[in-house]
Amino acid sequence: MSARGPVSGAVTLLVIAKEPVPGRVKTRLTPPYTPREAAALAQAALTDTLHTVLRAPARRRVLVLDGAPGPWLPPGFEVVRQESGGLDERIAAAFACCDREPALLLGMDTPQLTADLLAEAGHDGHDAWFGPAEDGGFWALGFADPGCAAALVRGVPMSTAHTGAAQRRRLVEAGLDVGDLPVLRDVDTAADAAEVAACCPPGSRFATVLDSLARAGR
Template identity: 80%
Template sequence: MSAGSLATLLVIAKEPVPGRVKTRLTPPYTPGEAAALAEAALADTLHTVLRVPARRRVLVLAGAPGPWLPPGFDVAAQRAGGLDERIAAAFGLCDRGPALLVGMDTPQLTAELVEEVGGDGHDAWFGPAADGGFWALGIAEPARAAALVRGVPMSTRDTGAIQRRRLAEAGLRVSDLPVLRDVDTAADAAEVAARCAAGSRFAATVAALARAGR
């Protein structure tokens, strides 16, 4: 990818508040521990995004920013509604493309993976998740995102397949990114931590909790 080929990088996330994030990690983790894992995953994701050339980086946030937010991001509040509406609204923040949206659930994300997007002749980029969802969605023309995303059922085993089919049926040339595993359960956390870069916040947090008997 040539430097600056991404106009906008979007990270859609929730503020890591105990009891509101990563609730499927409890048990075995406490709500506070689950929030600590969410914060580590979000911080790793944001710092990875900072390493990728882009004209603008936006955190699309449900909640308030905290000390985990590094400089270099605009912050926009998530719109109310289902996840499909929130994703569509996030792309609406982009005045030009290409734009890529990622979530906070894949702290194993690398800058090299993100750098596969943009400037390669494709119209869209799709990163499937192992649970049937997707971890990344890129659109060369963000103004088309609303029609491509709205109405896709979210948080089902078929979400990714339906979203990918929407892109193809719209006649877009789609580049498929590697499958990544979301962190939803304690087993996911252990597996993803093993794949994180050395020194990652998420892997360190998982290791610290393991030493504490979690």
């Protein structure tokens, strides 16, 4: 496949997320946190991510949401309903809402993300972008032509220690020139939350909420 990386600002940034409802998000944080506290951390992580995306150059910004938007959603985003099915199906469907321009999809679990890092994902010359996570998954996946996403994402085993390796292998075996992004840590456990908060930029909502819970004895 010929390289076709995006020019600055021409990329569509997709955020795939769940509405931060207690008992539905970040369940691995409970315990030590209550479902309501875990949802507060999830909301803070999502809000940080959305505001980071607003500061990054993009042609479109799209929230692919399981649930309903809340006051945490800033202006500037299109909202589309997240499809049902396994995570591979939901990711593939998210790319289907794009046209043939480059698109990069992010999760809601890396509030340490910066706009500069997202800008780096738009270099010319790559057919795909891949952001590995420390737990073996991935925090970002992008395609210069989102039309090829369905064939390259569907069927990848998700939520395993080998998900990222399997997904990247799919890209390489398809002949795509892959641009690798830095490894980031997802927030899944309380230990993850502490490590990620320490890496967050100043003013992070996630770090602020985690600190307030720590001061409350959590």
